[in-house]
Amino acid sequence: MRKLIGWWCLALALMPVLVLADEGMWTFDNPPIKQLKEKYNFTPTQEWLDHVRLSSVRFNDGGSGSFISPQGLTLTNHHVALGQLQKMSTPEKNYVANGFYAATLDEEVKCPDLELYVLQELENVTSRVQGAVTADLKPDQALKAREKEIAAIEQEYKDKNGLKCEVVSLYHGGEYWAYQYKRYTDVRLVMAPEQKIAFWGGDADNFTFPRYDLDMAFFRVYENGQPLRTAHYLKWNAKGVEENELVFVSGHPGSTNRLSTYSQLLRQRDFLYPQRLAMIDKQLEILRTYSSRGAEQARRAARSIFGLENSRKALGGEYQGLLDDKLMAKAKAQEDDFRKKVNENPQWKKEYGDGWDIIAKVIKKQTKNAEQNSYRGMALSSRFASIANQIVFYAAEVKKPDSERLSGYHDSQLEQLKFRLFSPAPIYKDLDEATFSGMLQLAVEKLGAEDAYLQKILQGRSAAQTAKEMIEATTLDQVDVRKALIEGGSEAVARSTDPFIVLARQLEPEQRKKIEEDKKSTQSLLVPATEKIARARFAVYGKESYPDATFTLRLSYGTAKGYPMNGTKAPYRTTLYGLYDRSISFNQQGDFALPPRFWERKDQLDLATPVNFVSSNDIIGGNSGSPVINRNAELVGLIFDGNIESLVGRFVYDETSNRAVAVHSAFMIEALRKLYDAGKLAAEILGE
Amino acid sequence: MRKLIGWWCLALALMPVLVLADEGMWTFDNPPIKQLKEKYNFTPTQEWLDHVRLSSVRFNDGGSGSFISPQGLTLTNHHVALGQLQKMSTPEKNYVANGFYAATLDEEVKCPDLELYVLQELENVTSRVQGAVTADLKPDQALKAREKEIAAIEQEYKDKNGLKCEVVSLYHGGEYWAYQYKRYTDVRLVMAPEQKIAFWGGDADNFTFPRYDLDMAFFRVYENGQPLRTAHYLKWNAKGVEENELVFVSGHPGSTNRLSTYSQLLRQRDFLYPQRLAMIDKQLEILRTYSSRGAEQARRAARSIFGLENSRKALGGEYQGLLDDKLMAKAKAQEDDFRKKVNENPQWKKEYGDGWDIIAKVIKKQTKNAEQNSYRGMALSSRFASIANQIVFYAAEVKKPDSERLSGYHDSQLEQLKFRLFSPAPIYKDLDEATFSGMLQLAVEKLGAEDAYLQKILQGRSAAQTAKEMIEATTLDQVDVRKALIEGGSEAVARSTDPFIVLARQLEPEQRKKIEEDKKSTQSLLVPATEKIARARFAVYGKESYPDATFTLRLSYGTAKGYPMNGTKAPYRTTLYGLYDRSISFNQQGDFALPPRFWERKDQLDLATPVNFVSSNDIIGGNSGSPVINRNAELVGLIFDGNIESLVGRFVYDETSNRAVAVHSAFMIEALRKLYDAGKLAAEILGE
DSSP: OOOOOOOOOOOOOOOOOOOTTOOOBTTTTSSSHHHHHHHHOOOHHHHHHHHHHEEEETTTEEEEEEEESSOOEEEEOHHHHHHHHHHOOOSSOOOOHHHHEEGGGGGGOOSSSOOOEEEEEEEEHHHHHHHSSOOOOOHHHHHHHHHHHHHHHHHHHHHHHOOOEEEEEGGGEEEEEEEEEEEEOOOOEEOOOOHHHTTHHHHHHHHSOOOOOOOEEEEEEEETTOOOSSSSOOOOOOOOOTTTOOOEEEOOOOOTTTTTOHHHHHIIIIIHHHHHHHHHHHHHHHHHHHHHTTTHHHHHHHHHHHOOOHHHHHHHHHHHHHHOOOHHHHHHHHHHHHHHHHHSSHHHHHHTTTTTHHHHHHHHHHHTTTHHHHHHTTTOOHHHHHHHHHHHHHHHHTTSSSSGTTOOSEEEEHHHHHHHTTTTOOOOOHHHHHHHHHHHHHHHHHTTTTTTTHHHHHHSOHHHHHHHHHHHOOOOSSHHHHHHHHHHHHHHHHHHHOOOHHHHHHHHHHHHHHHHIIIIIIIHHHHHHHHHHHHHHHHHHHHHOOOOOOOEEEEEEEEBBOOOETTEOOOOOEEHHHHHHHHHHTTTGGGGGGOHHHHHHHGGGGGGGEEEEEEEEOOOTTTTTOOEETTTEEEEEEEEOGGGGGGGTTTOOTTTTTTTTEEEEEHHHHHHHHTTOHHHHHHHTTTO | OOOOOOOOOOOOOOOOOOOOTTOBBTTTTSHHHHHHHHHHOOOOOOHHHHHHHEEEEEEEEEEEEEEEEOOOOEEEEHHHHHHHHHHHOOOSHHHHHHHHESSSSSGGGOOSSSEEEEEEEEEHHHHHHHSSTTTTSHHHEEEEHHHHHHHHHHHHHHHHHOOOOEEEGGGGTTTEEEEEEEEOEEEEEEEOOOOHHHHHHHHTTOHHHHHHHOOHHHHHEEEEEEEEEEEOOOOTTTTTTTTOOEEEEEEEEOOOOOOOOOOOOHIIIIIHHHHHHHHHHHHHHHHHHHHHTTTHHHHHHHHHHHHHHHHHHHHHHHHHHOOOHHHHHHHHHHHHHHHHHHHHHHHHHHHHTTHHHHHHHHHHHHHHHHHHHHHHHHHOOOOOHHHHHHHHHHHTTTSSSSGGGGGGSHHHHHHHHHHHHOOOOOOOOHHHHHHHHHHHHHHHHHHOOOOOOHHOOOTTSHHHHHHHHHHHHHTTTTTHHHHHHHHHHHHHHHOOHHHHHHHHHHHHHHHHHHHHHHIIIIIHHHHHHHHHHHHHHHHHHOSSSSOOOSSEEEEEEEOOOOOEEETTTEEEEHHHHHHHHHHHHHTTTTGOOHHHHHHHHHHGGOTTTTTEEEHHHHHHHTOOTOOOOOOOOOEEEEEEOOGGGGGGTTTTOOEEEEEEEEEEEEHHHHHHTTSSSOHHHHHHHTTO
């Protein structure tokens, strides 16, 4: 599973350099032309690049996808679609468990809050953003000036072409780009198989290979009530990929920390990862208990459990990388060498030399109340609490001039904010109560009920009582209530007696203080320090590289090939024979059971059909649903995971064993036709 | 591949204690009754134990097997049979590549030098052996007295019942047993599949799982020209094993070092393993070069290359265990604790306390000339050299009274010695020259041609010239010549002008000196020191345990079950579906190609047939070919390997992931019937 793991941004990372092997998540303005030419004798034209970019889709709830027909048909992973599938499901119509297929347009079902972006334009605005920060400004003024300029740019572009503009910081402030997206919100479900086969092998097989998953889902984008006419879409190549064939992945890797400073790595190893893993374990414990209450509870919690297990395995693998003394020693040696080179040049030393020490100092400061902050942060693990918080802040922020607002509340961001806030997707009160109560209880246990912050929430009650009373009383589960509060503005918010709104109002001043403090004592120091190191890196090593991942569109290249695995070799692909082998080998039990249709129609299948394959493409969470394409920009596969050996890829890419895992194009067609009676969909995909 | 790895005995190891989990290679006089009762509610009767023991066969060229029909039919691994198959093959009749099947008794082919042992009787002779060592003896006298007593016992038993007797030291001298074997030398080949499917997946898949190998071979034991009437044989259970079912392995594990002292582990890690691995690499390089000369050369070298690759992977895995700092720290901590307990008791301290220091001191002494000795040892890597050496020593030793002779030349051992020396199996001069020349050259490079020992071999010539001249001139490749020298005794040896005999004569005095020195300065100290530690262990921890492996018959128990593997789970078994999956996934190339019959007859096969399975039985090299049996002593599988996670099992058993790998009984029958047209053999096996 390679869906973007939506957790707090770990720490800043620094720009990677010295690109070897099939490494890199390249921006479309700076594709790896030289490497492709030298290693594969292939040079993508501008037309090729534009076509691929305009066929690529960002799923804003954390994944990637692509257009695959001229009628707006869009392919992504089942696990990217999972959130929407769950929101659309009811106990009677369980699309997650049973799958879905709309044989006609009329049967296609609109998703409650799915939002797709297509990157239409991108423009370098580095000089504007950096120009806003003048030498006379103090750090916190500089930070504010930069933010203001970014908000202004985003609004300007929106006014100009109506596209949704996001200013992206690349190379950690080395460059700023205005990414302009076409935004689609009328997206309808076309087809999804049973989760059982999409996520076959379950948590055990997750992040591993050999693999046998049909992790696909099909949506259709509509515009003005009609299927979108997509000029750019990827033609399907049902033969798929050959061993050692050059392939590309175009998608949206979420984040990497390829060149964090050593002090940042230590902070992650010694605090952030253990803390986060412990929190996931607690959440899983709560959800599993809830889930065990009955079938409907199990259905409601399934998506969250799935996501947490996925995160747990991913983070666990990354953490292993941090615990690897050799890897850490290498990181240390590289940094030492880098700093030595900087210090040997008096000019560089003066301009950049203190970057590392500033970061280390900031981290030391962060460490002080880190545990307290972390547990306080867990105390309000309720969807209602975060909705209330957004409403309270919204009411206050929109009254300010755009440039003065907090990030997230600029004019250019309000449409998206409301789209999410007004989602008709159900919020289950009993599920929310279980999580809220459990995590609040943990905070109480760790910090004591006398903690000043917790007292404001508890007001003398137990954690369980607090959650019960507040959730019983809240009406924020109704979209209309949320709408009325937003439309009523600060007066409506001030008048509200909803317990979550009341609490959010009460916590607001403290929260604002904390944001300001963080800006002043952390961000205003950290941002220029990382910029210094980024510039030092340009100076010492030159500029031929790619920026760390930022959930923006990237192109990676590689070849379909196996790798050394656990004492033997993993092949570059698997076949349907293997699916049946593994299922029978586990006595068809648990996550290794197959949907009945796989047994009923087995004899109709060509068991030699390739199922999944691996390639050396450099990807990470957020790339889920990305198309794998060949030199002709034909779709040969669908990224859905990385192997276990790739988890350390957050910090370092190793071509020996880092592999992206994809669904083979042939398997998707074989399944649609022979297992799901979706010949019509297959025909549309194949352009027949 | 779990064939006994025939390398120098690494170092002495100490008796394991504290048996948990499914651990242990138990002697038949001391089966794990308590553990079986407690964990599996099963108690084998004496009759059960006797039946299993008498159905178990030792393959003296390094493996195990079992009787599986009342007509002497014997099952083992293809890779245990491989040496014989190669010796029986010619360029025209290549049994290794093409397999073999004798549909009638007449077609069965006699093996050139296969020797099978069945353990008939075992008797505790501890008091006799230990009683021979009296307090007044000096260390070297004690060693001699012990050896003399052992030789006497072996001869006595042989005279008494005609069985081949071997006195075995268990628990490192804690116990001595007279193991009495029935010995069979008329053994004929019945059936072997193509090596391609027996060793499917090649060196890559070796020591790994999931696995898909048909690693079986069938022999028939004859007595007086007739198939042996075997009263004890294992009934076949074609349904095989269920998940979590209790199973036993009865076979001959070669050696383990479960409780080496920490100083011994360090010696292995820092010298023996790196040295041995480097030597294997060199040998492989030589053989691959030879092999590349042509098809016939490739055929001749195949067996040796196979064995070396197998050793390389096994030793490499074991070496990884030694390089694991956590494992080493644990070994250190355990030893520290053990020694502390010994030292806290004044009596124990006095009797056993210096055992570890003596061993450490001896090791330190060994380290001095270790590298020189090692390279000198490689200088004569010729079969002819070792034959000549045996002949020269034989002639001298047999003239002495039995009790004065060197080990290997006692009366009770001569029959076996001659059986091997007079083997009609071909020795390829060109292959021998390649190895001899290459390894001699390495010794010259490492020690310099002026090295006194090497000078005696080289006599002024280059390594290549030396090998060429000596091998051209020798006639020791003829069995008659070897026989004439043995029969002619020391006079014939003295008269011989064969260059290898001449050289062996010349080196004899020096070699004898070295053996004496080793006894005096090493063995006479080491043996009592390890005995001390063994006794200390009895004293501190009690006696409920099993001895380290000694290539004698052992019983291990466990269940068929999967294990955590490389981020996911390995199932407990594989199926024929998986064989085709993996073959196609690798484009049917190289070691993943299948014999044509597997494609031609695919549709006749039941692809759900289990192929291989894993169980938690504690085994090691030498167990290859062991039967896996259920509670009813029915054969459900055939051990042929351990997984990669089990390689560290030389030092420590971990039930979490240590697995024995076996061919499933159902696969063997399915293959015999549907792929090899060997229905008659299948019928005999099934008793039909």
